[in-house]
Amino acid sequence: MKIMLPALAAMSLLAAAGTAQAADPNLARSLAATCANCHGTNGKALSGSGIDALAGEDKAKTLKKLNEFKTGVKPASIMHQITKGYTDEQLDLIATYFAAQK
């Protein structure tokens, strides 16, 4: 029994880990890619396209803008409708990802 107990404990830990949904290691990258159609691959919108490039933008600045769109503080033609489709956590991951793009 003394040998079995730690083994059982380890097994139940594994079971717990199995039931909790592990976040995908590339979640931020994949979320940010949903923005790329308009804002360019990895946030590098073409210059002259009239759409903001997000690559390398300060995280706090992007996040503030996204939150203001989402809450309706900042008027927009379309971003107020899009940001409402993402959770605050997802917007945070997206802003973090774009800030890290060179």
Place this chain on the structure above:
Amino acid sequence: MMLMKRRDFLKVGAAAGAMASLYGCAGGGKPSGHVVVVGGGYGGATMAKYLRMWSEGSVQVTLIERNPTFISCPISNLVIGGTKTMEDITVSYDGLKNKWGVRVVQDDVVAVDAAKKTVSLKAGGSMSYDRLVLSPGVDFMFDQIPALTSADAQGKVLHAWKAGAQTVALRKQLESMKDGGVYAISIPKAPYRCPPGPYERACLVANYFKQSKPKSKVIILDANEDVMSKKGLFVKAWEDIYKGVIEYRNNSEVKDVEVATNTAVLEFDKLKADVLNVIPPHRAGDIAAKSGIKLVNNRWVDVNWLSMESTSTPGIHVLGDAVFPAPTMPKSGHMANQHAKLGAAAILNMLSGMEPNPNPVVMNTCYSFVDAKQAIHVTSVHQYDAATKAVQPVKGAGGVSAARNELEGKVAIGWAKNIWADMLA
């Protein structure tokens, strides 16, 4: 061409080899394998690029596409309306080849052997894959418009619902039409490719008529009971800009045509036009049915929304208009691009021995022009819902433009440039 095994592909894939060394050595846990992508439109081209980019060159990708260049359906209504040219909507596959190391093969896939994991090519020979991606767009159910089953008839009563030669031909028919003529466009029952597209086309043809053939008319024959997308905005444009030019008829399904006289045959009625533009009902591109994967209603491919993998056939992923849509999901180029990124992330996880992302998100944005300068949009965001095993529209998100405007006309062109680069550059 002989059966090409992965190692042979690696030998001939000099560009791919160069890419791999460019990214440094392949460390442990990197995905590897050969993915064959069939169809180089909004879905397939995006898939090819993102597999190469996200795997840092460790996954080999072959894109099989029948056309020599990409020609965009979005923006093609501006070519039909005469304010853009074919050159404006054509993009080369060179970026995929030279920048991303995708092997682009101009050919047609005629058969899929899901058990042996091979595809057969029209030019002869076959190719093996570890994972297959079908992004075949749509093919038309010409049998639903019996007189349109012949190639001659299809060359006269055009659909122009795949951008290319038909786009040019429809523009020529409109240019040749006498002033005082009637252009009629028929819309099939939903679901069909690009829900707002026919209404946009009606606006842009009417815009051309107003400027060049002011006595002419546009008649929309819609098989649906109402305008299927951006209804309030389109109806307002028809009233404000095109009063007396555009006439909208709902519940008007075209059952057949009389080709010689450009006549649309409806259930109880006929309409003779000078230019007759019939968009027949469509289904997933023919290779989907030929591959033996499960279709819903014998038309659209049933997919797992965590991976875009066919629910019936492991190893085959399907993207874009060919897919049986999740609730409220439109068949659009933008959405096909999003399918591709969801699918690419899942395939790379699977090739690394990992599960796909359990919480994928896709979103749609679609701009339609109502004249040469003003546009309107519709947008939606779809999050995966484990209970229904589908991506579901987020309530309270999405919507349409407050009103048509020139700013969105500019953004629509910017959207096109950025998404074409996102797929192909």
